Amino acid sequence: MTAIKESSTRNFNKQISAISCPVTYVMNKIGGHWKPIILYHLSTGQKRYSELRRAIPEITEKMLIQHLKQLQEDNLVLRTAEPVVPPFVTYSLTPAGARLQPVLDAMALWGLDDMAKGNN
Secondary structure, X not given: OOOOXXXXXXXXHHHHHHHHOHHHHHHHHHOOOOHHHHHHHHOOOOEEHHHHHHHOOOOOHHXXXXXXXXXXXXXXXXXXXXXXXXXXXXXXXXXXXXXXXXXXXXXXXXXXXXXXXXXX
16 A cells, blocks of 8 residues: 655645544544444543453454554644553543534444434
8 A cells, every 4th residue: 555645635635624624624534433332431531451352352453452552643632651560551531522512422322322313
């Protein structure tokens, strides 16, 4: 797969869209298959990596690590490492991540309703 140049028209259009469209902005932050699921599981409180891994058994370790890092970079997830041996690391929602709770709840309710209607 070829890398896309940072200065490409596609990247330029994505940046303009993210600035001018709030839905695009949100999708850039939480888009994809796994990010909303990770955020949903963190909405019940802080979790260790192993707890997230058990809660989402379908996700690969690489994807979980990658998405946790991206969510941290987007200021939605806080990674807290205790200075002990062995390392004790927890993940929790930042205030910005916690403000997504109504969005995630609405997605879950819509999904339950649509699944009940047999639209899957």
